[in-house]
Amino acid sequence: MVLNPGSTVGILGGGQLGRMLALAAARLGLKSHIFCPPGDNPGAHVCDAITLAEYDDAAACMAFAARVDVVTYEFENVPVTCVERMAERVPVRPGIDALRIAQDRLTEKNFLRDLGAAIAPFAAVDDAAGLAQAVKQIGLPAILKTRRLGYDGRGQALLRSASDLTGAWTATGGAAAILEGFVDFEREISVIAARGLDGAVACYDPPENLHRNGILDVSRAPAAISSDLANAAKALAVRIAQALDYVGVIGVEMFILRDGSLAVNEFAPRVHNSGHWTLDACAVSQFEQHIRAICGWPLGDPSRHSDAEMRNLIGDDVAQWAVHARQAGTCLHLYGKDAPRPGRKMGHVTRLLPMGHTQ
Amino acid sequence: MVLNPGSTVGILGGGQLGRMLALAAARLGLKSHIFCPPGDNPGAHVCDAITLAEYDDAAACMAFAARVDVVTYEFENVPVTCVERMAERVPVRPGIDALRIAQDRLTEKNFLRDLGAAIAPFAAVDDAAGLAQAVKQIGLPAILKTRRLGYDGRGQALLRSASDLTGAWTATGGAAAILEGFVDFEREISVIAARGLDGAVACYDPPENLHRNGILDVSRAPAAISSDLANAAKALAVRIAQALDYVGVIGVEMFILRDGSLAVNEFAPRVHNSGHWTLDACAVSQFEQHIRAICGWPLGDPSRHSDAEMRNLIGDDVAQWAVHARQAGTCLHLYGKDAPRPGRKMGHVTRLLPMGHTQ
Numbered sequence: 001m002v003l004n005p006g007s008t009v010g011i012l013g014g015g016q017l018g019r020m021l022a023l024a025a026a027r028l029g030l031k032s033h034i035f036c037p038p039g040d041n042p043g044a045h046v047c048d049a050i051t052l053a054e055y056d057d058a059a060a061c062m063a064f065a066a067r068v069d070v071v072t073y074e075f076e077n078v079p080v081t082c083v084e085r086m087a088e089r090v091p092v093r094p095g096i097d098a099l100r101i102a103q104d105r106l107t108e109k110n111f112l113r114d115l116g117a118a119i120a121p122f123a124a125v126d127d128a129a130g131l132a133q134a135v136k137q138i139g140l141p142a143i144l145k146t147r148r149l150g151y152d153g154r155g156q157a158l159l160r161s162a163s164d165l166t167g168a169w170t171a172t173g174g175a176a177a178i179l180e181g182f183v184d185f186e187r188e189i190s191v192i193a194a195r196g197l198d199g200a201v202a203c204y205d206p207p208e209n210l211h212r213n214g215i216l217d218v219s220r221a222p223a224a225i226s227s228d229l230a231n232a233a234k235a236l237a238v239r240i241a242q243a244l245d246y247v248g249v250i251g252v253e254m255f256i257l258r259d260g261s262l263a264v265n266e267f268a269p270r271v272h273n274s275g276h277w278t279l280d281a282c283a284v285s286q287f288e289q290h291i292r293a294i295c296g297w298p299l300g301d302p303s304r305h306s307d308a309e310m311r312n313l314i315g316d317d318v319a320q321w322a323v324h325a326r327q328a329g330t331c332l333h334l335y336g337k338d339a340p341r342p343g344r345k346m347g348h349v350t351r352l353l354p355m356g357h358t359q
Numbered sequence: 360m361v362l363n364p365g366s367t368v369g370i371l372g373g374g375q376l377g378r379m380l381a382l383a384a385a386r387l388g389l390k391s392h393i394f395c396p397p398g399d400n401p402g403a404h405v406c407d408a409i410t411l412a413e414y415d416d417a418a419a420c421m422a423f424a425a426r427v428d429v430v431t432y433e434f435e436n437v438p439v440t441c442v443e444r445m446a447e448r449v450p451v452r453p454g455i456d457a458l459r460i461a462q463d464r465l466t467e468k469n470f471l472r473d474l475g476a477a478i479a480p481f482a483a484v485d486d487a488a489g490l491a492q493a494v495k496q497i498g499l500p501a502i503l504k505t506r507r508l509g510y511d512g513r514g515q516a517l518l519r520s521a522s523d524l525t526g527a528w529t530a531t532g533g534a535a536a537i538l539e540g541f542v543d544f545e546r547e548i549s550v551i552a553a554r555g556l557d558g559a560v561a562c563y564d565p566p567e568n569l570h571r572n573g574i575l576d577v578s579r580a581p582a583a584i585s586s587d588l589a590n591a592a593k594a595l596a597v598r599i600a601q602a603l604d605y606v607g608v609i610g611v612e613m614f615i616l617r618d619g620s621l622a623v624n625e626f627a628p629r630v631h632n633s634g635h636w637t638l639d640a641c642a643v644s645q646f647e648q649h650i651r652a653i654c655g656w657p658l659g660d661p662s663r664h665s666d667a668e669m670r671n672l673i674g675d676d677v678a679q680w681a682v683h684a685r686q687a688g689t690c691l692h693l694y695g696k697d698a699p700r701p702g703r704k705m706g707h708v709t710r711l712l713p714m715g716h717t718q
């Protein structure tokens with residue numbers, strides 16, 4: 001089903017990703033209706049309509065579904081029951097399967113392993129005894145990650161020696177988890193891939209990603225890797241999207257190991273922070289690409305007119321907005337959030353560079 | 360006064376220009392509040408708040424002014440009284456003078472002449488007898504233009520011979536007008552200039568503009584003119600902005616005559632259709648530039664990362680949206696208007712081209 005211009009896109013989540021999706025929808029002549037719990041919702045300032053309700057409010061979910069032409073989500077922790085309710089009435093894209101798999105690190109790892117993708121060794125951890133057992137299996141160093149609700153490094157603890165076990169188990173809240181072998185990678189990249197309703201696929205060239213305190217700091221596009229490796233990374237992302245019968249944009253984080261091979265870290269069934277540079281360096285951004293896909297429109301050309309370096313403005317970084325605003329060739333994006341708390345993504349800046357500047 | 364991110368920009372007018380201003384404000388973390396009469400207002404779908412009222416509704420004007428931190432306008436036919444009321448409470452940028460001058464072609468021509476800008480010969484026409492007198496003074500061919508409320512070729516009539524006088528006077532409604540000598544130009548360009556609150560100025564490279572049925576059809580950036588001529592055009596636009604003590608983006612339409620000299624056609628005290636390509640070919644678009652200026656922010660870098668060709672989608676042109684969506688390197692913009700009437704601007708597409716592709 002192809003939506004006509006003038007249709008309404010329903011977006012679950014009112015954060016910066018929902019906001020940038022709404023702005024992309026507007027550019028295409030589409031209306032957006034955001035559904036999110038009350039709070040500081042930057043998406044609320046740019047949408048045509050907003051429903052402020054909890055995701056488990058069945059009546060609100062049904063009323064929302066009746067007013068929109070397609071539903072999508074800006075984050076992978078939307079309760080599956082919420083999406084299932086809406087799917088009875090209106091298409092939900094990407095599908096529920098992608099959401100279910102992405103919500104649970106164990107399910108996600110099993111899915112990736114079954115697909116034949118290279119991944120770090122992992123083991124399920126259900127309790128403190130299980131953790132000791134997993135350490136025996138995986139070895140140290142390793143990372144304990146809660147199966148659910150982790151993001152930006154939350155719900156994770158690094159284990160270097162046997163004495164770290166108890167502390168790590170406590171730090172992650174004693175929740176069901178996985179233990180993941182520590183990957184001594186050379187660099188981290190991501191593929192922002194899109195799959196259309198007709199099965200067409202399109203990938204942006206992978207950026208290299210640098211983190212600070214577990215949060216994405218900088219994405220440089222393109223990553224300084226060979227075109228063979230870039231193509232292999234894209235093919236892997238496409239394989240994941242196809243296996244999920246995915247519709248929309250998916251962000252697949254990958255490691256490049258010391259031997260030059262690729263390993264998948266995780267995927268996000270949504271637009272991705274490491275794709276924000278596409279807003280300014282491509283004719284069609286990841287946000288527009290996602291909207292096109294979920295509306296049944298043709299995918300856009302993912303090619304780049306400029307190289308780019310995207311830097312997140314986290315917490316008090318945002319106080320420097322006027323400095324960034326003065327820089328030539330720099331695109332400033334502020335999310336309209338009310339208070340800059342530590343670790344909170346307040347905006348980003350993208351510096352445009354001539355194509356091939358690194359060669 | 361510099362507005363902080365999170366402030367509210369008041370925009371008079373809910374058309375596509377107001378819409379694109381609101382989208383640019385959102386990108387900078389600013390809220391927008393649109394004021395416009397009830398109707399099909401595409402800006403309404405993307406703003407944080409909307410006041411639906413007539414411009415002569417004094418109470419609505421005052422209530423609006425109390426809720427915003429700065430007021431700007433998307434079109435030059437906002438009643439001056441409306442803006443004067445708001446200016447008692449909140450800064451209005453660009454100023455009231457620019458609006459007053461731009462609203463009356465006679466005042467505008469006198470202003471440009473007094474500034475020493477080359478312009479077509481003109482004469483005031485108050486009645487049918489005055490038209491005959493003006494024709495004697497200016498000669499034929501000439502164009503009769505109503506002093507007020509003309510746009511996209513409306514309120515204009517071309518006079519080729521003496522027998523056209525009565526018809527032209529009737530066609531323009533018998534309103535106060537000017538008669539303008541016909542300019543046999545080689546090409547038409549425009550300068551999208553910006554002036555900041557601190558007096559800083561920035562100009563985009565002038566595009567060449569092609570019209571169809573009196574409405575802008577295509578803008579090509581940059582115009583294929585010498586850099587000397589481009590610089591002279593920019594300097595002229597800056598002189599106009601300075602004389603108006605202007606704050607914001609101004610669009611100055613110019614002719615390049617057969618002898619290679621410049622003549623000013625008219626200016627628009629607002630963002631301009633011939634600057635839409637800046638959305639996709641520059642780090643900072645004309646819309647963002649205008650928002651920056653009126654908020655007291657530093658002006659952005661007006662340089663271009665790509666050459667560009669912008670084409671308006673007028674009336675039924677918009678039915679071809681899916682064809683445009685498939686074109687590589689093409690940026691599609693739809694305005695979200697409900698019905699494609701003849702002559703109505705429904706969207707535009709910008710094709711990006713490598714820099715210097717015409718050389």
